[in-house]
Amino acid sequence: MSAISTKARMHFMIFTESFDATVMCRFLARIVGHFDRKVHLIVDRHSAHRSKTVRSWLADHQDKIEPHFLPSYSPELNPDGLVNADLKRSLPHTHQARSRTELAAETRRFFHHRQRQPHVITGYFKAPHVRYILDE
Known part of the structure; x- marks a missing residue:
């Protein structure tokens, strides 16, 4: 799983078990550990993202991370x-x-290779069908 930013940063975590709330909480903990300010994370509506376990984890860390959910069916x-x-x-x-x-x-x-290619990471935001405006 990965998270990218418009500032060309990429964070990722490799896991071999099924994706569930426990895996998501591990990833969230890793993400907040990389920043000294609050993280705003945009996520889709996967059931693990909305689970009680994840909601509880987020409530306990609301000063460090805030989720923003994409509308349903909006890849x-x-x-x-x-x-x-x-x-x-x-x-x-x-x-x-x-x-x-x-x-x-x-x-x-x-993922390590992509982390060394900031132009590729920002390019994900510039795809014709992705609707983000970048501060350049």
Whole structure:
């Protein structure tokens, strides 16, 4: 999972278990640990994002992070979806993973590579169907 910013920052976490509220809370904790100011995180309406566990975690950390939910069925508003598409397009060309461990390692390499490419990260926000206005 990943989070990107209009300032060309990318944070990610690789996990091999199913995505659920526990995984989401781990990711949220990592995100807030990187900043000394309040984080405004735009998320879709995945059930894990809206779960009681996550809502409770957010309530306990409301001074550090505030979620903003996208409208239902609005992938065009989510530039992080382009990160996922980029990952899915890139991985088959670079490696054929034979195990979950290999897939996790290749995914980690992809994200580390993208973190060193700020022009690509800001490009996710400039896609024709993504409706964000950047301060440039």
